Amino acid sequence: MLQDHVRLSLKDSSHDVYDILASLQPYDISEVVKGLEHEEQIKLLPLIPIPLAAETLEYLEPELQYHILQHLPISFSTPLFKQMSSDTVVDMLLAIHPLQAERLLDLLPLDYRKKINQLMTYPEDTAGSLMTVDFISARTYWSCEQTLQHIRKVGHEAELVSYIYVTDTRGILVGVVSLKELIFASPDTHLENIVTEEIVSVPAEMEQEEAAIILSRYDLIALPVINHERRLVGIITVDDVFDVIQEEATEDFQKLGGSQPLEDAYFKTSSFQLFGKRIIWLLVLFIGGAYTSNVLSHYQDAVNKVVALSFFIPLLIGTGGNTGSQIVSTLVRALGVGEVAFKDVFRVIRKELLTGLLLGFSLGIVAYIRALLLHVELNIGYVVALSALVIVLWASLVAAFLPLLLHRLKIDPAVVSGPLISTLVDGTGLIIYFTTAQLILHV
Amino acid sequence: MLQDHVRLSLKDSSHDVYDILASLQPYDISEVVKGLEHEEQIKLLPLIPIPLAAETLEYLEPELQYHILQHLPISFSTPLFKQMSSDTVVDMLLAIHPLQAERLLDLLPLDYRKKINQLMTYPEDTAGSLMTVDFISARTYWSCEQTLQHIRKVGHEAELVSYIYVTDTRGILVGVVSLKELIFASPDTHLENIVTEEIVSVPAEMEQEEAAIILSRYDLIALPVINHERRLVGIITVDDVFDVIQEEATEDFQKLGGSQPLEDAYFKTSSFQLFGKRIIWLLVLFIGGAYTSNVLSHYQDAVNKVVALSFFIPLLIGTGGNTGSQIVSTLVRALGVGEVAFKDVFRVIRKELLTGLLLGFSLGIVAYIRALLLHVELNIGYVVALSALVIVLWASLVAAFLPLLLHRLKIDPAVVSGPLISTLVDGTGLIIYFTTAQLILHV
Numbered sequence: 001m002l003q004d005h006v007r008l009s010l011k012d013s014s015h016d017v018y019d020i021l022a023s024l025q026p027y028d029i030s031e032v033v034k035g036l037e038h039e040e041q042i043k044l045l046p047l048i049p050i051p052l053a054a055e056t057l058e059y060l061e062p063e064l065q066y067h068i069l070q071h072l073p074i075s076f077s078t079p080l081f082k083q084m085s086s087d088t089v090v091d092m093l094l095a096i097h098p099l100q101a102e103r104l105l106d107l108l109p110l111d112y113r114k115k116i117n118q119l120m121t122y123p124e125d126t127a128g129s130l131m132t133v134d135f136i137s138a139r140t141y142w143s144c145e146q147t148l149q150h151i152r153k154v155g156h157e158a159e160l161v162s163y164i165y166v167t168d169t170r171g172i173l174v175g176v177v178s179l180k181e182l183i184f185a186s187p188d189t190h191l192e193n194i195v196t197e198e199i200v201s202v203p204a205e206m207e208q209e210e211a212a213i214i215l216s217r218y219d220l221i222a223l224p225v226i227n228h229e230r231r232l233v234g235i236i237t238v239d240d241v242f243d244v245i246q247e248e249a250t251e252d253f254q255k256l257g258g259s260q261p262l263e264d265a266y267f268k269t270s271s272f273q274l275f276g277k278r279i280i281w282l283l284v285l286f287i288g289g290a291y292t293s294n295v296l297s298h299y300q301d302a303v304n305k306v307v308a309l310s311f312f313i314p315l316l317i318g319t320g321g322n323t324g325s326q327i328v329s330t331l332v333r334a335l336g337v338g339e340v341a342f343k344d345v346f347r348v349i350r351k352e353l354l355t356g357l358l359l360g361f362s363l364g365i366v367a368y369i370r371a372l373l374l375h376v377e378l379n380i381g382y383v384v385a386l387s388a389l390v391i392v393l394w395a396s397l398v399a400a401f402l403p404l405l406l407h408r409l410k411i412d413p414a415v416v417s418g419p420l421i422s423t424l425v426d427g428t429g430l431i432i433y434f435t436t437a438q439l440i441l442h443v
Numbered sequence: 444m445l446q447d448h449v450r451l452s453l454k455d456s457s458h459d460v461y462d463i464l465a466s467l468q469p470y471d472i473s474e475v476v477k478g479l480e481h482e483e484q485i486k487l488l489p490l491i492p493i494p495l496a497a498e499t500l501e502y503l504e505p506e507l508q509y510h511i512l513q514h515l516p517i518s519f520s521t522p523l524f525k526q527m528s529s530d531t532v533v534d535m536l537l538a539i540h541p542l543q544a545e546r547l548l549d550l551l552p553l554d555y556r557k558k559i560n561q562l563m564t565y566p567e568d569t570a571g572s573l574m575t576v577d578f579i580s581a582r583t584y585w586s587c588e589q590t591l592q593h594i595r596k597v598g599h600e601a602e603l604v605s606y607i608y609v610t611d612t613r614g615i616l617v618g619v620v621s622l623k624e625l626i627f628a629s630p631d632t633h634l635e636n637i638v639t640e641e642i643v644s645v646p647a648e649m650e651q652e653e654a655a656i657i658l659s660r661y662d663l664i665a666l667p668v669i670n671h672e673r674r675l676v677g678i679i680t681v682d683d684v685f686d687v688i689q690e691e692a693t694e695d696f697q698k699l700g701g702s703q704p705l706e707d708a709y710f711k712t713s714s715f716q717l718f719g720k721r722i723i724w725l726l727v728l729f730i731g732g733a734y735t736s737n738v739l740s741h742y743q744d745a746v747n748k749v750v751a752l753s754f755f756i757p758l759l760i761g762t763g764g765n766t767g768s769q770i771v772s773t774l775v776r777a778l779g780v781g782e783v784a785f786k787d788v789f790r791v792i793r794k795e796l797l798t799g800l801l802l803g804f805s806l807g808i809v810a811y812i813r814a815l816l817l818h819v820e821l822n823i824g825y826v827v828a829l830s831a832l833v834i835v836l837w838a839s840l841v842a843a844f845l846p847l848l849l850h851r852l853k854i855d856p857a858v859v860s861g862p863l864i865s866t867l868v869d870g871t872g873l874i875i876y877f878t879t880a881q882l883i884l885h886v
Contacts, residue, residue, distance in 0.1 A: 257772020278769050281765075325860075
């Protein structure tokens, strides 16, 4: 509706489009922009004040950002491009053709261009690739008054003005001063006298996920990033960390479902790419699960004699898989957020076996009733009930132990997906079932 | 190691313990505290300056916070308690006995006590329960100079000083002024002239998950919370939102694994509670899966004639379940973060059927080879291969459609767990398999 309103105003230039958008947040404007035709986008952007337009652009996909920038009149696109935050600029430049990127970079002042070029060298998924260079830094020997003047000058370009990072003359990170401290100190105090030196910083080469965990653990709004000489090279802000945490959770979901994680959003991934991400695990599981056929062919005499035994195969192995899946999903996540570690292995196994005993008894009773309802022999009922109990216990043990072991071996425990644990307990479940049958029915 | 160092210093009071801890962040000190004996904790805390001690306490569990507060000398515990942030205080008071809570509340000044009592009335999991009242607010008619003086006075108690929320005389939220704007405006400017009125706020009754999404969507550091009269009652800060987002992701993991979400951390949940969370779905799946027995008993003549058919049952239905599990885990997450919606249903189904076709052909070939290796009849090989293809396609269709449908019906799509989709395609997979067998083998 809002979109249609904007659309109409763009056609009929007697209305001021900006009036409609003035009360919106940049995110909301970006949603309107996304829904417009490309010509409308090009018409709309120049009607928005540059700082707001730059913020709006930041919520769009890199390809769309470039597409819009490229088609705007140069008198508008240049200041707009300069106003965009450095991490957004880097993401965009990395998404387009190097030649296009070079042409855009030529629009920037030399020293900013150097910084951007530097940022582009950090490998994907590192702290360096996540940080912005639009932070405020000050020198230890500056006075508070001097620093405030500096903020007045550069503050409109910074992503964060509440914290000023203090470096020595060589650019080495010394500490942080909050804007509040700066105001409340007397104007001629030197920063070295009020700087907080106990601060958390991370190296630019650190994995972005690790940096995200540190920022959230210490409840920070921004995390300074240093190079190998301890020089301050950028800051990671909390909003970028949100995205990282969401991405990592998405990857874990996909792994837990038995797929390799997608690199892109669902609709940006083609069927061929989906196939590539899924087929590997499906084949591993298929080949791993193929031994169930051997198990069954080994017991074919028993099945031949008592065909009713085969009726309960899917139900029993399914129950083992379900129990295992419940446990691994809980444990993989608990390992991921650091709630559980390998040292807890005996506590975990004891807890899961006790729970498994309760679950196994309950399901055993239900399985017995189910067998009776199918009018099979009473003895088969006992076999099914006892097998249900033992299978649940076995699945509990395997599902409790494996994720912890992998974590201990520095392998991502999310490898133990629901499908993997199901496949693992399928064949062993069959062995349990037929062994029980042989013991009770003597087949 | 650090802990042992602290321990030794506590025993041998000639060392100053605080020297060891002075360079640490509150979170790190809290980790040391967690590892100490209770008597050591009581000895250590009073050696730390109160603001740092209060921040340290915030990282501990509510029960431990109370346990420590209760045993500290009153001259230390009272100022410490007052210094703690209001959301932490509320969580602690709600975790202990109401009588204990009342006794603690008596230590607080009357107006703060009233605020805490009010905070305690918001239902769990709402924005109101997540917010803090330790924010800075100012009136529209105040001058910048006046406001700065106010900050100087109350700033040390606030959780966030970078943003000052502006209300009218009735306490109704008008907008926000950043500390930077306050400094750079001339001292006698009234706030109403510089206030930003376009701000995002949420009602106290809103679900905390929704509030968390809004804060992260708009890249905010804090989100003001208003009551039904639009009066400003608190703010939600970004660090609390991190916790909410992590909790919600943990719940979705557990659901996707086929369990009801746990209310507490893994080790705080007893085996009986785990049993309670898991048995419901296991029973539903068991009873839902019980029709596989009927399917098999219906086809028992075929199994009797060609016992080799039974060898491939676990492998084929397992493959259907695995395919389904890969799809639902991807789609449930994509629905959760808003990447996919019901309107995309045809795009999703087309994409998944095409992917399923590729997967089905690949697995069909492997299944055929597998059958040959077991030295079964050639025709059974065809049956297994064709069934693998059709089962994968069928599982793709069901797994693509169901989560979208549930989302559309306002049911949490995470209900379609891996185990549920496996159980759903188990029985239908058997029907596909035996129908194919009847067509090709004429049994």
